Amino acid sequence: MFVVPGLNGVCTLDKDPARHGASGGDLDRRIAAAEARHPAVPTPVAGQGENQGWAMGVDFVGVVLVSAFIGWAVDRWAGGHGWWHGPWAMLGFLLLGFAAGVRGVMKLAAKGAGAAGGSGGMAPLPDDEDDD
């Protein structure tokens, strides 16, 4: 039983045995023909922009927090040796994490602008990464 999307959105059941023959290539050909008659229209997915915003925010905050934590751990480890003072490693790693976060957001924005046709978006970064 093969369901064909008919006109006016009505699904019609194709019960004609002649068109149900054992010829395997026939089905592929008819699917291709049906797809040519009804070209796929790219529909905007609801919440896509929201998802992208979430992704940027989470990536940015995450990398800053993880970097600061690494710096804090370095401080804690080095502080036991007497010659190290202050939260300098944490501060340094916080700044590095900020840089990493901005880099990540720029990459994501460049990718999003490319996908959206590049209208009004950021210029894509030089392709120095694995973002394919």
Next chain:
Amino acid sequence: MANPMEQFKVETLQPLHAAGYDVSYTNSSAWMVVALLAIAIFLFVGTARPQLVPGRWQAAVEYMYGFVVKMMDENVGPEGRAYVPLVFSVFIFVLACNLLGLIPWIGAFTPTSHISVTLGLAVIVFATVCVVGLLKHGLHFFSLFWPKGVGPIMGSFVCFIEFLSFLSRPFTLAIRLFANMTAGHVVLKVFGTFVVALGSIGALPYVFGVLPLVANVALTALEVMIAVVQAYVFALLTSLYLNDAINLH
């Protein structure tokens, strides 16, 4: 007013201790078992009597499996087929936990709304990526962090930054899923209390109480979408990270 965070409370059902650690069987564990049973029934029934022309159930199983295979083929390539079992397991487990937690029965609980669960999953993914990358490429794996066309000084700086963002991957992966699930369930519960609170005041209880109820119906639909989308995002990012490890650039 009911506490909107009460639904996330982990309750011990059977206290267990192993090697000084508290490994009690909790309602979170119970719901993960329920999710596993649901997945097992779904897959076993779907593949019990395979037909050349699949029935509805078999078609659903085949569609989900084909979805993951297609995602791996697109993002990783032919070598990604070996990792389809991992990605499919992660995807269907997160999806089952998300969706089962949305059904408002008594004692409902969403394991993926706890960062310990999502971080556990993310660490499995991260460890797999590291092990696969190191086994496949050896120390050459670290060239993943080196930017192309940059001098040695700037390169080492960017390399370090890239390494930091690589280290943050399991955390961002975990936080994204956990935050989405927690936020969604809090919003649903808050609007649920609005229904009761607004429905019990004034001369027109039904007028005021109906508004948050309508909002809650719409939000439930949104949460179903988020549950599916977040499971997809988790699996998609897993495949992208695996692509880094397998193909480097």
